[in-house]
Amino acid sequence: MTVCEEAMAELSEKLLTILSERNEFDTLDLSIELQFDHQRLVGAVKSLQSLGDVITCEQRNSKQWELTDEGKEIAEKGSHEALIYESIPLEGINQNELLGRVPNGKVGFSKAMSLGWIQIDKAAKDGPRVTKKVEAIEDGVKEICQLVKNFQIDKITDQQKNECKKRKLISEVKIVSYFVKKGTDFKTSVSKQEIELTADMIASGSWKDKSFKPYNFNALGLPPASGHLHPLLKVRTQFRQIFLEMGFSEMPTNNYVESSFWNFDALFQPQQHPARDAHDTFFIAEPEEAHEFPMDYLEKVKTVHSIGGYGSQGYKYDWKLKEAAKNIMRTHTTGVSARMLYQLAQKEKFTPSKYFSIDRVFRNETLDATHLAEFHQIEGLVADYGLTLGNLMGYIEQFFKKYGIKKLRFKPAYNPYTEPSMEIFSYHEGLKKWVEVGNSGVFRPEMLLPMGLPKNVSVIAWGLSLERPTMIKYGISNIRELFGPKVNLQKIYDNPLCRLDK
């Protein structure tokens, strides 16, 4: 307990004693009566009030004359004019020297002159010389200030009051006081309040006899020291979880550098396709070309592009290995799907499979609020005998249901490696319109049959970006706040749990 707290407890008890004698008091009246600072008295009343129903308080507003800082000084030391008078020695004093001796000397000098307390000899040889004119003075201003200080304002005339007000020695202030009465739990003694329970109190059992200060539930707690996962990757975790719940295995997508062969050619994407333009794709200067391909398969890919086969017309163009060998930063993760399906086809017996991946892909874009040169692609695929377009829509529906989206519809679309192809639209309750949320389709026979997959095996697949649903989820309009160095760390610190279905 500090000295200050002790003094406060003492005051509190004193107030309670007064209250038990008088039953009621007004804090302002009491402060005058006890010659005690009103604010401290109010503080003590407030602390009694926080104990519960020991006292009751009623707020009162009133006006009161108070000394200004200058007034307070005068009440203590005397008025400026009195100080001037006191500072003049018997033989008199040079005027400038006098003014330097006393604070507010100029005011005091002119007052003392007009009161006729002092006189000045301007012709003196060392400059103007001041001497006392009367033998004794009565410092009326000081007396008035002392009266105000002692709450004896009624002893001052209105003229004096106005004079002091004009000299800014007193001012009228609004005073909030409290009218205090006994409460239902009134008692004359209060023990000091403990802030919190300690181990010592438990050990000694002293907590039983102590009263505790109620916790302020309106204040904020202490923020815990904490690390944080990145918001976008929290969403990634949830999407991984959804796929795992649906029995999909994760594909090894840790190969950002991909050959055009796996990224495009294997997917029956012709070599003149705009996506293969340097405008859209990052090509690689070093290592410029891939140097190893499954050559049997590559020949079949070449054939299906240039002259067709497997029931297809093909694209009828001169397919070049040179073009297929070009390395790129992969533009989608579907190149990995192609590698996985090719591996699946090499197994002795085809086993139905479900795969997913969520990983980075790259586009040669200039960065703006909605475009990044890299983003995450989410992809799911099922390979089995006799899959239908209805199955694809069924899987997509289940997938999005887990994401909290129930209203879906599908739009015909074009994609070089899927047929049929469907854009996935969901109804956005906030925007009140259908928005595109992903793409899907059945992989073309021209892609699957050259790999050696059985003819009656279908592969259905869908994909979406990780960033777009995350931006919608968290209401982020600038993608650079989500991915890359310009992220706002405070937003990461403040990011809520990621519950996609909420």
Added chain:
Amino acid sequence: MPTVGLKRDVLFSILGRSYSEDEFNDLCFEFGLELDEVTSEKEMISKEQGTDKAEGASEVIIFKIDVPANRYDLLCVEGLTRGLLIFQQKLEAPIYRMIELPANSINQMIIHPSTAAVRPFAVAAILRDITFTQERYQSFIDLQDKLHQNIGRQRSIVAIGTHDLDTIQGPFHYEALPPKDICFKPLNHKKEYTAIELMELFSTDSHLKHYLHIIQDKPVYPIIKDCNNVVLSMPPIINGDHTKITLKTKNVFVECTATDLNKAKIVLDTIVCMFSQYCAAPYRVEGVKVVSPDGSYLMHPELPYRKEIVSPKEINKSIGISEDASSIASLLTRMCLPSVIIDNGQSLEVEIPPTRHDVLHACDIIEDVAIAFGYNNVNRTISDTNCVAEQFPVNKLTDLLREVIAAAGFTECLTFALCSREDVADKLGKNIKDIPAVHIANPKTLEFQVARTTLLPGILKTVACNKKMPLPLKLFEISDVILLDKTKDVGARNQRHMCAVYYNKVAGFEVIHGLFDRTMQVLEVPNNDYKFIPVDDAAFFPGQCADIMVRGQNIGKLGVLHPDVITKFDLNMPCSVFEIDIEPFL
């Protein structure tokens, strides 16, 4: 996806009724189109160039419609409305036919061997007795432009020239000549220029300058002339002024030159199928005999009608519906694929018209059945494909570690895999020649010159963007770096790294050291299985860097960054870090 802008009122008048925006949207959606924007010429100009420039522009409402990239037949109002009307069963698909001419017809195009060096293929056709109006003429020009941009790949693969046939006389010669030997009056110009002068002239033309590179550096330029040496065009740059088409033109000579014959044929078929509608004999196109350098010849346009046999049973199975053969046939007919039942309903014979070059395989026919049936009318079901799911081990380990590191008070960053050469070399006191980095050939900005070989620069850049945050900053990332690796088929591989950074008024090396100890603890590596070997590294403060050896293997480094590194990343506080390869812990 190409977008075509069509006047709403023209569109509705051809479709025979008007639609509300929502109704039209739904019709498009069902058919696989997308009403992208409703606008007007005035709105477009004011959006692009400012309202004052739009003064006086047309306020006619334009629908901008997204068309699938392989449906060239939907790139003009003629084709798009034809497709929609047939889809709605309000119109029967027309039959497009070539009118054969006697073999001695003067309407021949002779391809000279010299073209092989620059643009070897050409095809041609004639639209006879056509009637243009302002609208039709504009659409004719717009379609050529769309075809140039899309299948023609900015004219590099296919370029189209259309000419008033009555101003010229066959046979036509397609040859390639040195630029100095070419001289003609180009379209909408008043005097003649040599090809050399033309390239100079057009180098400042905002439209044509984009095509010059296609032939610029070739020793010879392609040129088409008539029998009197009148220049029709210098593909793929410009037509001659002499053969200019006007609204009065009755007979149109269409030529397509190309580096890909198949695409040239598709373009020619598309143009004549769309615009023969306005000929005196609708949907009839007059052939042109195209003679190859080897003397063989073919009549063009081919306008092929191909037949594909499909099984209704297979179609039902693929989509997940059960429609009978005749219903499937009528669905296909709505998609411009007239079909007849054969083999007692076991098969359908589908006729693929010359407007549907996108149909390559039976699966394309299946898609059209599904579209006509309505994707959203198909039952959505799950297959009984039972699999036991497995996580990819390195991703599983990554996710487990991320949780632990975040629980230790560090905050996760997500930074780009591409960065500048400076980021991985100069700024870290290294020479780029010593860094096994993958280099990008065509980055649009300096930010994406190489694939990162370390996670550190990305995190330091994140710190630099967050300098106003209260200290200390404790950040980490677990993600892939990319390294050259000759043993891989593509010559590079990813490696999963973990990097942690402590940024504060004091270096706080013990904090980073402690986090590393904690990492080893959760990876069950006992204290005596790892040690730090002091090492000099330009990125680190001298004497405050060590190689991290785990069971004799060097997995990374830890230490206090060199003040030069800190300054180069635009930072001003000390910083301690570690970065390790986590793949040894798999």
